[in-house]
Structure formats: structure tokens, C-alpha cells
Amino acid sequence: xxxxxxxxxxxxxxxxxxxxxxxxxxxxxxxxxxxxxxxxxxxxxxxxxxxxxxxxxxxxxxxxxxxxxxxxxxxxxxxxxxxxxxxxxxxxxxxxxxxxxxxxxxxxxxxxxxxxxxxxxxxxxxxxxxxxxxxxxxxxxxxxxxxxxxxxxxxxxxxxxxxxxxxxxxxxxxxxxxxxxxxxxxx
Numbered sequence: 001x002x003x004x005x006x007x008x009x010x011x012x013x014x015x016x017x018x019x020x021x022x023x024x025x026x027x028x029x030x031x032x033x034x035x036x037x038x039x040x041x042x043x044x045x046x047x048x049x050x051x052x053x054x055x056x057x058x059x060x061x062x063x064x065x066x067x068x069x070x071x072x073x074x075x076x077x078x079x080x081x082x083x084x085x086x087x088x089x090x091x092x093x094x095x096x097x098x099x100x101x102x103x104x105x106x107x108x109x110x111x112x113x114x115x116x117x118x119x120x121x122x123x124x125x126x127x128x129x130x131x132x133x134x135x136x137x138x139x140x141x142x143x144x145x146x147x148x149x150x151x152x153x154x155x156x157x158x159x160x161x162x163x164x165x166x167x168x169x170x171x172x173x174x175x176x177x178x179x180x181x182x183x184x185x186x187x
Contacts, residue, residue: 014114021104027095034089040078041102046071049095050159053087054167063168065133066092066153066160073097076126092160137170145169146179 010018022045027033034040036055044051051073053064064087067073078085079102109116129152136145149156149169156165157180166176 010114014112017108017112018115021108022098022100025097025099027091027097029091029094031091031095032088033091034075034078034085034087036086036088037084039082040075040085040089043072043074043076043079043100043102043105044095044097045100046073047096047098049097050092051089051095052092052160052164052168053089054164055087061167063164065130066156066168068153068155068159072122072126076123080123092164142169142171142175142179143183146176146183 024047025044027049033044033051034042034053046067046069048069050069051067053067053073053075055062055064073089075085075087075089077083078087082102105115105119109119133148136148140148146169149165162176163173166173169176
């Protein structure tokens, strides 16, 4: 779900209200804007740049998700529940985003129920993406997961280091190289 989808269904006054809780922010490449153990009090709508969420397992850095332009990024479970984040959110590139504070969004939703509706829709959309990826990780072979990733993130290999993509797909970089070479020839 992107901002244009939301704005296309709001009247001018509602658009201005929503814009009033947004603040444009910039982050440098390498910045970690949400840290594991902290509550994700902000959600970001990415205007330019790329981010990834990641966590540590047995000392290894594991990519969980990638976020690119025209999408919302956060640890949504932490953002909506107010519980500490299980992830880190790192800038893979310099990022320009619209920041939306959780408390401001809750107040806006209380005063104007249409924003509660969009919050629910955004949460459902995020849940469905995560559910689809989890199903692929548990039941899909590497080729299926690779094709899903290429469909959902077509420019990923130009913007994200291969070792991070490999950890996202749950494989070693060497396995990713082999499947990338084999499928790339078929495309």
C-alpha cells in the first residue's frame, strides 16, 4: 500500500490532516533507525532510498525484509503493540522519508475514524506480505523463493549486497549465486 492509494480515497481536508502528522526526515546510509529492544514509535514512508530489517541469530546477521520507495517501513508489530522491537531497521542507502509518530497517528484515528481504517488496512497488507514470505520460506524451494523476490523487488540485486539477499532467502551466498546464474540465463 502506498501513499497515493491512501490519498486517492481521502478528501482534501483529510489529506491535510494526514500530512500534518508527517515530518520529512533524512538518514545517512548505515544509520540504524530502529534498534532491537526499543519500541518502534515511528513508521516511515520512503520517498527515496532503501532499508532492511534484520536480527541476530547465533551471532549471525539475518535479513528479515527490504523496504524501498513508495512503501511504509517499521517494525510493525512493535509499532502497533508498543512492545520492544525484535528487529533493527538499517538504511542501505541515504534515505528521505516521511515519519509518522505512533501517538500522533492514534490521536488522529480517534478524532477521525477513517484513519483507523487505513491503519488497519496497512497492518493487514504488512501481515499478508510477511505471511506470504513465511510460507515460501517453509514450503518453497530456492527457485520459487528467488522468483518471488524478483517479482516483489525487481531492482534488488542493483541495490542490496548479495550476502544480505542470501540471508533473506535463507541460503548461503554460494547457493544464491548458482540459482541467480541459472535462472538469469533462462530470463
